[in-house]
Amino acid sequence: MKLTIDQRWDLIDKIAKQTITFGEYRHTLKDTIGELTIKPFTGLPIAIAVMYAFWSVFGSFAGFFTDGFFVRLFDAYWLPWLQEVFPGQGGWLYAIMVDAGGIEGGEFVLSDNCLESFGVLTSGLFVAIGVVLPAIVIFYLMLALLEDIGYMPRLAVLIDTMLHKIGLHGYAIVPTILSLGCNVPGVTATRILETKKQRFIMMTLLAIFIPCGAQIGIMQDVIPGLMGWILLYLIIGYFIFGYILNKIVPGKAPEFLIDVPPYRRPMLSNIGKKVWGRITGFFKVAIPFVLLGAAIVGVLYQLGVIRFLGDALAPVFVGWFGVPKETAGPLIAAFLRKDLAVAQLSVIEMTEYQMITAVVLVSIYFPCVATFAMMLKEGWKELLGAMAVLVVVVFAYGGLIHLIGILLGVA
């Protein structure tokens, strides 16, 4: 059946009468709260509160499982049991799989906790399951809640002006926050940015300044008191080097248009699906890399490669960055697993400021292998460019942090 133009208009009128209500619109409380969260003057305090809640719940939840149960399970039961039943104590396979131990008075001594043993089945499993799993579960749960309530687009609008200073726009908050869970989906999410310039800046900043959930989880566990300072240094670096990159990288940084939805009650089934999908995705990438990373680090230690590189690079670490020469090993191992590197750093004797510097260096040092592979997938030219920026940033920012420490009299 074919309708004439008049019949079409009649049909449109009929549908409109049945579906549209005319009258004066009265603002509801939900509308006005929605407006408050988007205006800078009132929206920023609310954003500060939301971020506080995010990290407070993250810390409490992760601490509950890691400190409350997993530390005891791994240190008091799993590690001693493996140390006893795994054959070849003191041998290279034992060191790589269970416990590298230490030498005291010429005798081999076993480690008493999973952070110091550095074995694939001890440190590797403890980091993956005992530390990273609770951190990732609560991170993705909170993120899904914020998304489904409708807060994320508001955050994007609020932060838009600030991100324009570094050549990005409000949408850049999505890859940035995703990267706090895992850098791999963060790098993929840079595709939502329109221009090559924006994608390059975003990818470079993610790889350098955004610590992943695994690293944040282990920092929360081993150096909770210093986490605030470390994150502060990283946020400052994110904006300083973003500003510089925006000035030197050619290309356009366009404005963005966004549809801000009304606040909605989140649906449990949606949240469940999102969290499950992200966690399984993360673990498919992270668990093999954590275990493989622990194995490769163990082999490199056994072969003396890390000790050799550490000794060779010690003058740079001590002189330029102001950290003890023992940190050279973990910093080199950080290329494979940053979370394991932070765990290794936590057992080295140093001042609080040196610890802050060393962990910031771990963060801004090469991205982990998984992120490296994902960046390569995005284009080798972009990867090479990002690596060039990274080398400059590590030396410039690492040196600057040391200089600040000297000026403050704490380095």
Place this chain on the structure above:
Amino acid sequence: MAGKSSVAAIYFAILGIVTTAFGIADILVTAGTSEFAYGILEIPGDIFRGGWGGVIVLFAGLFYLSGIRNFDDIHQFSKIVMGSILIWIMAGCDIFAMITESIPGGEDGPWFNTLGGFIGTYAPPYAPAVLLLPFSLVVVYYIRKRNQEI
């Protein structure tokens, strides 16, 4: 109606002043890098709960104070609601932290806490936001009342 609104405005003005004072106290105590405890009140001295959290309590107080004029207007009323939401966020985080601390048995104890230890975690002193929580809940009455009027 106008009389009831003025009672509400006075109530939230007082709550706003107290909340703002608590927020400033939080920040000052954190700046002094030590904890402060008096009776059932405890002001944390760490940069996260005292500093960052103190700023949020201060903003909650300012939201209350900025919303009391022309209380019946929905835009003004939403500021009062937002002040309460900020208090709920802070208090909710503190209570969630208490719950997660109360269940495990501690480093050298059993896997789970004893009943005494569990209940003891919830004993005073409390952070300012937890003390302000019951007073901030009054806003729920006004939200329901407003919904009924519509």
